[in-house]
Amino acid sequence: QVQLVESGGGLVQAGGSLRLSCAASARTFSSYAMGWFRQAPGKERGLVAGISRSGGSTYYTDSVKGRFTISRDNAKNTVYLQMNSLKPEDTAVYYCAGDGSGNYYNPSPGKWYYWGQGTQVTVSS
Numbered sequence: 748q749v750q751l752v753e754s755g756g757g758l759v760q761a762g763g764s765l766r767l768s769c770a771a772s773a774r775t776f777s778s779y780a781m782g783w784f785r786q787a788p789g790k791e792r793g794l795v796a797g798i799s800r801s802g803g804s805t806y807y808t809d810s811v812k813g814r815f816t817i818s819r820d821n822a823k824n825t826v827y828l829q830m831n832s833l834k835p836e837d838t839a840v841y842y843c844a845g846d847g848s849g850n851y852y853n854p855s856p857g858k859w860y861y862w863g864q865g866t867q868v869t870v871s872s
Contacts, residue, residue: 764833781826782796
């Protein structure tokens with residue numbers, strides 16, 4: 748069983764930055780593709796960014812390309828999401844997810860095996 752714990756959310760003004768972290772309990776962290784999802788009130792949970800097992804390949808949804816960067820440190824069992832130029836529409840609960848199949852760009856939440864508890868990101872205008 749893999750436990751994921753997110754941190755780094757908070758309140759920020761539009762144009763500001765936040766860095767989310769997700770620490771994993773798995774000793775085999777490098778065997779999991781990792782992703783960040785978000786869910787705003789009344790909306791479905793959607794994939795924001797994904798990263799391959801080695802970190803050599805990444806995926807971003809169109810609305811965050813050029814503003815967000817996903818990265819991972821397999822030695823620290825941690826995945827990050829650097830969020831710059833934040834907009835009010837980025838406001839959501841952000842979830843870290845892990846996929847043992849290695850598919851880092853599957854947009855379906857049901858296909859990801861492990862989930863964190865979520866961290867709130869609020870961007871004020």
